[in-house]
Amino acid sequence: MQGLTFAPPPPSLAETEALRQDIRAFLAAELKDRTAHQRAASWSGEDPDFSRKMGAKGWIGMMWPKRYGGHERSAFDRYVVMEEMLAAGAPVGYHWIADRQSGPNILRNGTEAQRQTILPKIAAGECCFCIGMSEPDSGSDLAAARTRAQRAQGGWLVNGTKVWTSNAHLADYMILFCRTGAKAEDDRHAGASQFLVDMKQAQKGGMTVRPILDMRGQHHFNEVAIEDLLLPEDALHGKEGDGWSQVTAELAFERSGPDRFLSAFTLLVEAIRALGPDAPDRAAIAVGRITSHILALRRLSRSVAGMLQAGEDPALQAALVKDLGNVLEQDTAEIVRLLVDVEPSEVEGNAPLVAVLAHLIMTAPSFSLRGGTREILRGIIARGLGLR
Numbered sequence: 001m002q003g004l005t006f007a008p009p010p011p012s013l014a015e016t017e018a019l020r021q022d023i024r025a026f027l028a029a030e031l032k033d034r035t036a037h038q039r040a041a042s043w044s045g046e047d048p049d050f051s052r053k054m055g056a057k058g059w060i061g062m063m064w065p066k067r068y069g070g071h072e073r074s075a076f077d078r079y080v081v082m083e084e085m086l087a088a089g090a091p092v093g094y095h096w097i098a099d100r101q102s103g104p105n106i107l108r109n110g111t112e113a114q115r116q117t118i119l120p121k122i123a124a125g126e127c128c129f130c131i132g133m134s135e136p137d138s139g140s141d142l143a144a145a146r147t148r149a150q151r152a153q154g155g156w157l158v159n160g161t162k163v164w165t166s167n168a169h170l171a172d173y174m175i176l177f178c179r180t181g182a183k184a185e186d187d188r189h190a191g192a193s194q195f196l197v198d199m200k201q202a203q204k205g206g207m208t209v210r211p212i213l214d215m216r217g218q219h220h221f222n223e224v225a226i227e228d229l230l231l232p233e234d235a236l237h238g239k240e241g242d243g244w245s246q247v248t249a250e251l252a253f254e255r256s257g258p259d260r261f262l263s264a265f266t267l268l269v270e271a272i273r274a275l276g277p278d279a280p281d282r283a284a285i286a287v288g289r290i291t292s293h294i295l296a297l298r299r300l301s302r303s304v305a306g307m308l309q310a311g312e313d314p315a316l317q318a319a320l321v322k323d324l325g326n327v328l329e330q331d332t333a334e335i336v337r338l339l340v341d342v343e344p345s346e347v348e349g350n351a352p353l354v355a356v357l358a359h360l361i362m363t364a365p366s367f368s369l370r371g372g373t374r375e376i377l378r379g380i381i382a383r384g385l386g387l388r
């Protein structure tokens with residue numbers, strides 16, 4: 001993305017503090033009626049109105065060029081916004097994927113027309129994206145994807161099925177990963193491409209989005225069946241056959257941010273509140289350990305943000321952030337469960353800690369699945385260290 005993102009000098013401490021106070025004042029007003037239980041959803045909670053308000057504040061697409069609706073701010077400013085949103089449990093899910101990875105992908109691989117039309121809508125908080133990678137027989141092994149796009153008169157004809165597609169029922173666009181050619185004898189990653197799919201248009205003929213309910217009975221992800229969907233010629237995203245390198249670059253954005261270690265932050269806050277100033281030593285030690293791990297991960301994650309801004313490829317470092325972060329998020333739920341003597345339950349009207357703990361117990365198992373499983377991340381880390 002060299003030349004397309006900006007690397008202004010890091011802001012001064014005073015500028016950062018001013019930004020932080022601005023965000024906190026905004027959140028205090030906007031979230032005053034949200035319960036701790038609602039905040040626990042973190043970046044899985046969507047609210048299009050909230051996203052629009054964030055867009056109006058200039059807090060989406062912060063590092064993108066102004067000519068595409070961005071704000072030419074530093075990676076550090078963007079980091080401050082992300083962590084304040086996550087720490088407060090703000091409902092950022094409507095724009096999160098677009099801001100985190102689809103927008104940067106369009107900036108890098110999209111056509112000029114796509115940059116001019118889509119990026120300003122994302123930055124305004126008015127555009128929701130979904131990720132069309134996983135398939136029924138191809139999750140970890142993305143190269144085994146069978147969804148295929150073939151050249152046809154007027155564009156590309158697509159057939160296949162995507163699964164676990166978060167927000168497909170809300171999204172304006174999907175970035176679809178699929179096969180456009182054959183795998184090479186010595187390269188099973190060859191012959192794949194990405195497409196930018198207009199979801200509303202696609203559902204008029206060729207695409208069916210069906211809900212899948214999670215363990216809590218909530219509708220976040222979907223099955224997306226694609227049958228003879230005709231995409232226009234310019235739906236090809238980036239270069240034909242470059243799908244693998246494009247998708248792996250996108251995954252570094254997906255895996256390295258504070259969303260990968262702050263998903264249980266609301267629970268930590270509620271636990272500290274409930275334990276109070278006279279918490280037993282073992283509770284204080286546990287809270288101290290979790291907090292120090294968060295601070296270490298924050299430094300690692302900020303370094304990866306710097307590498308991304310410099311146009312480097314931090315696939316290994318991003319996998320480390322996600323794996324260590326997911327362990328911490330899942331441990332937080334387990335440690336708090338052992339520290340406090342409550343019966344977790346999400347029934348309306350329960351004490352905040354009771355409801356938030358129940359929410360985390362039900363959602364934490366998914367943290368080390370979404371965005372790449374623990375075993376796959378450790379394989380990437382081992383390869384990056386030259387161990388396999």
Ligand SMILES: Cc1cc2nc3c(=O)[nH]c(=O)nc-3n(C[C@H](O)[C@H](O)[C@H](O)COP(=O)(O)OP(=O)(O)OC[C@H]3O[C@@H](n4cnc5c(N)ncnc54)[C@H](O)[C@@H]3O)c2cc1C
Nearest residue numbers: 131132133134139140164165166366369370371372373375
């Ligand atoms: C909440 C949530 C949201 C999601 N949102 C999206 C989305 O928006 N878009 C999208 O495309 N996908 C999404 N996913 C799907 C997610 O990316 C996949 O679930 C994940 O990549 C694992 O794929 P799978 O479920 O097919 O499991 P599998 O790949 O079948 O893996 C099953 C188990 O086997 C292990 N395993 C597999 N291969 C190996 C190996 N080579 N070595 C060692 N162990 C291995 C895995 O680690 C895992 O424990 C989402 C998932 C969740 C839980």
